Amino acid sequence: MYKFLRWLPAIMMMSAIFAFSSIPSTEMPSFDWADMLVKKGGHMTGYALLALAYWRALGWDKKRWWLPVVMAVLFSATDELHQSFVPGRHPSPVDVLVFDSGGAILGVTLAGWFRARKQKGDLPGRP
Known part of the structure; x- marks a missing residue:
């Protein structure tokens, strides 16, 4: 049971990513000038969190x-394939190779840095 609970955050992140990818483009909000920033930032954040959930x-x-x-990158590739079946959506290799993989690498790098600092005693622990 404990092993399943360790995977629960990853399962929840994968479900959230799948749900967002299932929204047809006609139903997605438009952010006008910030559209690219919000969407690509969402890709990076989502895949950073997914990689952290996997690592945990x-x-x-x-x-x-x-x-x-x-x-995380393999899940990203399958999610982009899934988008090809959603009305108005299309797969984007750039999302996988730049934003999703970049987010996963950034998440693992930052977590590794914080964990190393905490083990050295540079960061305060829990009370």
């Missing part, structure tokens, strides 16, 4: 930091 589920193994990144 895998036990924060420092030697295999790359595995949650690969898992």
Whole structure:
């Protein structure tokens, strides 16, 4: 049961990403001038959180930091394929190769940096 609970955040993130990807383009809000910034920022944030959820589920193994990144990028590729079946949406290799993979790498890098600092005692722990 505990192993399932470790994967629950990743499952929830994958479900949220899938749900957002299922929205037809005609029903998506338009952010006018900030459209690109909001959407691409959402890609990076979502995949940073997904990679962190994967890494947590895998036990924060420092030697295999790359595995949650690969898992997030593979999920991203399948999600872009899924978008090809949603009215008005289309798959974007740029989203996968730049924004989603960049977000996953950024998330794992920042988490690794914070975890290393905390282990050295540079960051305060929980009370």
